Amino acid sequence: MADxxxxxxxxxxxxxxxxxxxxxxxxxxxxxxxxxxxxxPRGYGIWERMQHQLDTVFKETGHENAYFPLxxxxxxxxxxxxxxxxxxxxxxxxxxxxxxxxxxxxxxxxTSETIIYAMFSKWVQSYRDLxxxxxxxxxxxxxxxxxxxxxxxxxxxWQEGHTAHATEAEAxxxxxxxxxxxxxxxxxxxxxxxxxxxxxxSEKFAGALRTYGCEAMMQDNKALQAGTSHNLGQNFAKAFDxxxxxxxxxxxxxxxxxxxVSTRMIGGLVMTHGDDNGLIVxxxxxxxxxxxxxxxxxxxxxVRVMEAAEKIKTSLTGWERRKSGKLRxxxxxxxxxxxxxxxxxxxxxxxPLRLEFGPRDLDANQCVLVRRDNRVKRTVTLESIGEDVxxxxxxxxxxxxxxxxxRREANSVRGGIxxxxxxxxxxxxxxxxxxxxxxxxxxxQEIKEETKxxxxxxxxxxxxxxxxxxTCLKCGGKSVAEALWAKxx
Amino acid sequence: MADxxxxxxxxxxxxxxxxxxxxxxxxxxxxxxxxxxxxxPRGYGIWERMQHQLDTVFKETGHENAYFPLxxxxxxxxxxxxxxxxxxxxxxxxxxxxxxxxxxxxxxxxTSETIIYAMFSKWVQSYRDLxxxxxxxxxxxxxxxxxxxxxxxxxxxWQEGHTAHATEAEAxxxxxxxxxxxxxxxxxxxxxxxxxxxxxxSEKFAGALRTYGCEAMMQDNKALQAGTSHNLGQNFAKAFDxxxxxxxxxxxxxxxxxxxVSTRMIGGLVMTHGDDNGLIVxxxxxxxxxxxxxxxxxxxxxVRVMEAAEKIKTSLTGWERRKSGKLRxxxxxxxxxxxxxxxxxxxxxxxPLRLEFGPRDLDANQCVLVRRDNRVKRTVTLESIGEDVxxxxxxxxxxxxxxxxxRREANSVRGGIxxxxxxxxxxxxxxxxxxxxxxxxxxxQEIKEETKxxxxxxxxxxxxxxxxxxTCLKCGGKSVAEALWAKxx
Numbered sequence: 009m010a011d012x013x014x015x016x017x018x019x020x021x022x023x024x025x026x027x028x029x030x031x032x033x034x035x036x037x038x039x040x041x042x043x044x045x046x047x048x049p050r051g052y053g054i055w056e057r058m059q060h061q062l063d064t065v066f067k068e069t070g071h072e073n074a075y076f077p078l079x080x081x082x083x084x085x086x087x088x089x090x091x092x093x094x095x096x097x098x099x100x101x102x103x104x105x106x107x108x109x110x111x112x113x114x115x116x117x118x119t120s121e122t123i124i125y126a127m128f129s130k131w132v133q134s135y136r137d138l139x140x141x142x143x144x145x146x147x148x149x150x151x152x153x154x155x156x157x158x159x160x161x162x163x164x165x166w167q168e169g170h171t172a173h174a175t176e177a178e179a180x181x182x183x184x185x186x187x188x189x190x191x192x193x194x195x196x197x198x199x200x201x202x203x204x205x206x207x208x209x210s211e212k213f214a215g216a217l218r219t220y221g222c223e224a225m226m227q228d229n230k231a232l233q234a235g236t237s238h239n240l241g242q243n244f245a246k247a248f249d250x251x252x253x254x255x256x257x258x259x260x261x262x263x264x265x266x267x268x269v270s271t272r273m274i275g276g277l278v279m280t281h282g283d284d285n286g287l288i289v290x291x292x293x294x295x296x297x298x299x300x301x302x303x304x305x306x307x308x309x310x311v312r313v314m315e316a317a318e319k320i321k322t323s324l325t326g327w328e329r330r331k332s333g334k335l336r337x338x339x340x341x342x343x344x345x346x347x348x349x350x351x352x353x354x355x356x357x358x359x360p361l362r363l364e365f366g367p368r369d370l371d372a373n374q375c376v377l378v379r380r381d382n383r384v385k386r387t388v389t390l391e392s393i394g395e396d397v398x399x400x401x402x403x404x405x406x407x408x409x410x411x412x413x414x415r416r417e418a419n420s421v422r423g424g425i426x427x428x429x430x431x432x433x434x435x436x437x438x439x440x441x442x443x444x445x446x447x448x449x450x451x452x453q454e455i456k457e458e459t460k461x462x463x464x465x466x467x468x469x470x471x472x473x474x475x476x477x478x479t480c481l482k483c484g485g486k487s488v489a490e491a492l493w494a495k496x497x
Numbered sequence: 498m499a500d501x502x503x504x505x506x507x508x509x510x511x512x513x514x515x516x517x518x519x520x521x522x523x524x525x526x527x528x529x530x531x532x533x534x535x536x537x538p539r540g541y542g543i544w545e546r547m548q549h550q551l552d553t554v555f556k557e558t559g560h561e562n563a564y565f566p567l568x569x570x571x572x573x574x575x576x577x578x579x580x581x582x583x584x585x586x587x588x589x590x591x592x593x594x595x596x597x598x599x600x601x602x603x604x605x606x607x608t609s610e611t612i613i614y615a616m617f618s619k620w621v622q623s624y625r626d627l628x629x630x631x632x633x634x635x636x637x638x639x640x641x642x643x644x645x646x647x648x649x650x651x652x653x654x655w656q657e658g659h660t661a662h663a664t665e666a667e668a669x670x671x672x673x674x675x676x677x678x679x680x681x682x683x684x685x686x687x688x689x690x691x692x693x694x695x696x697x698x699s700e701k702f703a704g705a706l707r708t709y710g711c712e713a714m715m716q717d718n719k720a721l722q723a724g725t726s727h728n729l730g731q732n733f734a735k736a737f738d739x740x741x742x743x744x745x746x747x748x749x750x751x752x753x754x755x756x757x758v759s760t761r762m763i764g765g766l767v768m769t770h771g772d773d774n775g776l777i778v779x780x781x782x783x784x785x786x787x788x789x790x791x792x793x794x795x796x797x798x799x800v801r802v803m804e805a806a807e808k809i810k811t812s813l814t815g816w817e818r819r820k821s822g823k824l825r826x827x828x829x830x831x832x833x834x835x836x837x838x839x840x841x842x843x844x845x846x847x848x849p850l851r852l853e854f855g856p857r858d859l860d861a862n863q864c865v866l867v868r869r870d871n872r873v874k875r876t877v878t879l880e881s882i883g884e885d886v887x888x889x890x891x892x893x894x895x896x897x898x899x900x901x902x903x904r905r906e907a908n909s910v911r912g913g914i915x916x917x918x919x920x921x922x923x924x925x926x927x928x929x930x931x932x933x934x935x936x937x938x939x940x941x942q943e944i945k946e947e948t949k950x951x952x953x954x955x956x957x958x959x960x961x962x963x964x965x966x967x968t969c970l971k972c973g974g975k976s977v978a979e980a981l982w983a984k985x986x
Contacts, residue, residue, distance in 0.1 A: 049561035072538035077530045104590040106640030151595030
């Protein structure tokens with residue numbers, strides 16, 4: 009049951025609003041284990057729909073699921089130099105098992121490159137075994153000091169794709185293909201537009217040749233890295249001896265890719281769409297798309313209204329929407345709770361559409377549909393209720409995506425911002441800034457120290473400004489690439 | 498690719514046959530981490546189908562999925578006295594995180610009662626919050642010394658249901674209901690008949706009031722415990738303070754249940770149905786139900802035959818079977834591999850039905866269907882191929898279940914076996930023995946020491962002998978219940 013106290017407003021304290029929304033919409037709860045959360049059914053239901061859709065596309069693109077051990081020998085982590093440097097500070101270490109001290113400590117996977125490529129070296133012998141396209145749904149642990157529900161937790165759920173290819177070109181194609189799978193999913197299903205692009209050296213994955221990412225803008229104008237895809241080159245193949253006989257009869261190292269998205273996306277969904285009344289879930293990912301709230305005062309009315317509610321529910325149950333499957337409906341027939349309290353609760357929980365009606369509506373053979381996203385009401389006849397619900401859900405999905413897109417663009421600055429103005433902006437409302445970059449890690453580092461903003465990515469062509477910047481935002485030197493700057497989660 | 502060496506025969510060394518089958522059918526592989534396995538796509542595909550079906554029924558019976566932390570404070574394990582006694586020897590302990598020694602060690606969940614009921618105590622306040630019906634799909638770690646692929650591994654995948662109820666009667670009803678969900682699944686989907694019943698005190702779950710289990714007979718006549726369901730009473734509610742206000746206004750402890758099945762079921766499937774040619778997967782759980790193997794000699798034939806193969810595949814793709822969904826078909830169009838080698842490979846991998854045809858078959862507008870379970874061939878006309886494939890798959894599923902049932906019954910002994918004969922039987926071919934039990938832990942323990950057989954369960958009524966035994970198998974004293982004795986995995 010929802011707490012009666014009003015939510016903190018986003019404008020007053022975005023971070024407090026976020027935590028309250030996640031807790032009170034019952035997406036997740038704090039656990040007694042530091043930095044670990046419990047994903048409650050209303051949150052896990054969103055994750056299940058995310059999993060289902062992504063898994064379907066992974067399979068359509070030729071990948072198969074498998075499962076690798078949680079525990080990894082510490083020595084494995086050290087085989088790839090950059091990898092261990094990146095992950096060593098975040099490891100959880102098992103030193104005892106079955107009452108005895110272990111000869112070699114085991115780490116809980118922070119990511120599975122090492123154990124997976126150790127297995128690939130067994131399975132890949134010939135060019136005929138390539139490409140090897142594997143995905144794993146799993147939990148991972150990274151010892152984070154500052155944690156936030158969904159956004160940064162010691163343990164999180166994710167998928168990690170791992171592939172091996174015969175050539176660098178094929179690996180690069182796979183890396184980009186999966187980045188686009190993520191982008192399509194985020195835009196179409198999460199209604200969360202993203203900027204894709206390549207990461208700079210200082211922001212790339214530890215052990216990768218190149219990292220690409222999807223960056224979304226939250227309502228506080230900060231960026232959220234929502235998914236990454238790595239071309240690992242031959243780094244892990246060399247460290248774990250993933251070699252194969254080529255068609256020509258030579259022996260070569262394989263080219264690997266890895267790519268992942270996690271429960272962090274749920275945090276992104278909340279911060280993209282929520283409002284001061286709570287959560288708003290895009291219909292395609294909503295565990296409940298439509299809640300039916302019948303209204304009555306007298307016992308006589310109640311019988312009539314409840315009967316009609318069941319009938320409406322039954323008539324809607326057959327409806328199927330493209331990409332969404334069978335309509336997911338909940339009938340709130342609880343007694344002793346006023347309709348207003350029910351509205352409040354379902355709005356807080358973000359159900360995209362509400363259907364309400366009382367005896368007078370029944371007399372007029374009509375009911376009222378209320379959109380969660382903009383709270384617009386529409387009276388519709390009961391005859392066409394299926395079509396109206398289905399249409400409205402599709403419209404809500406699209407409108408949410410457009411709204412998120414427009415908000416992002418309204419808070420993006422392109423072309424010719426001075427570094428002083430940039431600093432002022434980052435101290436103030438923030439946002440996405442597209443500006444020139446000379447390519448030096450020094451400029452990147454200095455900007456980070458002075459403004460907390462980082463290069464989120466060097467955007468892909470379609471996201472770049474019509475006129476390419478010519479000078480570096482920081483040093484004024486020649487720009488080698490347009491960069492997307494923002495403060496980030 | 499399959500190893501060309503012949504499989505060990507079951508009769509020669511069942512255990513070697515099992516390991517070879519699991520490895521060569523590519524269900525799983527050994528990993529570099531002691532006792533941990535890698536579940537490969539062909540094994541994980543079976544697990545995904547198991548998950549999908551069970552998850553559907555869990556939801557139909559009102560349960561919701563959630564996710565709880567992997568890491569549990571060591572002190573939590575100690576709050577329920579029997580629970581810690583049972584699990585302490587099997588714990589993996591995290592002592593270091595983020596480069597520092599932890600103040601309190603964390604254990605990797607061996608099962609999640611403690612962390613889940615700690616959360617339930619936050620969520621359950623009133624009788625209105627009950628019943629609380631939660632399920633979790635997760636990995637768990639138990640520090641086993643002797644491990645076997647799928648059957649006993651340090652880490653395994655499972656689901657664990659956890660519920661809270663207002664009364665003991667409701668908890669008992671839930672415990673039995675989920676046991677029956679397991680039984681139905683194992684019989685209908687795995688084609689693996691089971692005996693259900695209650696566990697004795699010495700075999701029950703650490704911390705439970707009562708444990709019920711599903712016991713299946715493997716082809717070496719040993720029992721496999723394939724799923725358990727526990728009525729936890731108020732043990733954990735008291736340890737974790739799960740209290741609620743009753744409708745009458747009193748405060749009472751909740752009644753809990755927990756129930757689980759794991760990737761161990763895949764081992765049960767292999768040992769129930771496999772033969773000396775390898776794996777046999779029941780159609781309802783087979784990632785591939787039908788493999789199409791076209792046969793050709795000349796290039797001219799090849800074109801014709803491949804064209805026809807694609808056509809047949811397309812025509813079959815629309816077929817849908819009850820409980821099984823869309824027909825899962827693989828067309829083996831690899832070149833440079835003889836049909837016989839392909840047959841061998843797909844038999845080893847247990848694909849339930851093979852469709853083969855060459856140019857002459859096409860001339861006659863026919864093809865050959867070969868069943869994996871009994872290797873019977875049938876020539877069918879291409880016109881009715883969809884019906885024939887669908888029918889045969891249903892028949893195979895049923896026949897596999899009947900064969901497993903008949904094998905079990907042929908190797909079960911009921912009524913009036915002397916203890917000497919029992920010992921001889923257990924030293925020899927083994928099997929299930931139904932016999933009287935005086936109820937004393939001493940008799941149970943002595944039989945275990947002398948024969949390695951244990952009481953698998955006190956069977957539910959429908960599995961009991963027509964004439965109830967009157968004396969204890971061991972001491973000859975008065976029997977209080979009929980017991981099912983067997984050696985077990």
